[in-house]
Amino acid sequence: MKRLAVLISGGGSNLQSIIDSSKDGILKNIAEVAVVISSNPDAFGLQRAKTANIKNFSLDCKKMQREEYDKQMLDILKECKADLICMAGYMKKLPDIIVSEYKKKILNIHPALLPKFGGKGMYGHFVHEAVVKAKEKKSGATVHFADENYDTGEIIIQESVNIEENDTADIVAAKVLKIEHKIYPEAIKKVIENHK
Ligand code: GAR
Numbered sequence: 001m002k003r004l005a006v007l008i009s010g011g012g013s014n015l016q017s018i019i020d021s022s023k024d025g026i027l028k029n030i031a032e033v034a035v036v037i038s039s040n041p042d043a044f045g046l047q048r049a050k051t052a053n054i055k056n057f058s059l060d061c062k063k064m065q066r067e068e069y070d071k072q073m074l075d076i077l078k079e080c081k082a083d084l085i086c087m088a089g090y091m092k093k094l095p096d097i098i099v100s101e102y103k104k105k106i107l108n109i110h111p112a113l114l115p116k117f118g119g120k121g122m123y124g125h126f127v128h129e130a131v132v133k134a135k136e137k138k139s140g141a142t143v144h145f146a147d148e149n150y151d152t153g154e155i156i157i158q159e160s161v162n163i164e165e166n167d168t169a170d171i172v173a174a175k176v177l178k179i180e181h182k183i184y185p186e187a188i189k190k191v192i193e194n195h196k
Helices: 013-024 044-051 066-079 096-101 124-133 169-195
Strands: 002-008 031-038 055-058 084-087 106-110 138-145 155-162
Touching: 002 013, 013 031, 013 044, 013 169, 031 044, 031 066, 031 169, 044 055, 066 096, 084 169, 106 169, 124 169, 138 169, 155 169
Parallel strands: 002 031, 002 084, 031 055, 084 106
Antiparallel strands: 106 138, 138 155
8 A cells, every 4th residue: 555645735625536536436445635735724625624524734835934844845745655645735845855755756746738827937827818818719627747947847648638629728627637537646646556
């Protein structure tokens, strides 16, 4: 059973899909969420962790020096013996000390078809607004390995959705989120099975 550390900053619906599939879905007996770490003390995802009785920490990035923040995160990951780190709506870049320690063990989900619509500033709603503005016919979600840059690591799974002519950014976001909830557990399973 692999131990997952899930990093969040907000609502945590992807966290919920990982918890659900580890309890009664494709990750059952394969992976468990050992710890949830939030960069935002008000993130609803922390509530989800508490409800599921999962150890959780909030590291308030606004109140801490970056070095201290990074060190505390690394300490928690080690203490909880995390095998894989899953960034799920986590809006910060991971520091080199963590990326180098967990090479090919850090996953991220991005709400677009990378390499399109990725990079600094391309997160959450900004992504869907840019996609609609560019009149794309398709968008989707990508789970990839995280490296020291934004959204550039090797792609693990990607799945697309069609965009209709009158779709707003909100509509595209909802379609993509549905795909995210399906492919994140699938990607985690794939990575674990490939590491066996
Ligand atoms: C998700 O759509 C995720 O792909 C996106 O934030 C949302 C978080 O939702 N992440 C990024 O934009 C990272 N670049 P959630 O908190 O409900 O899982």
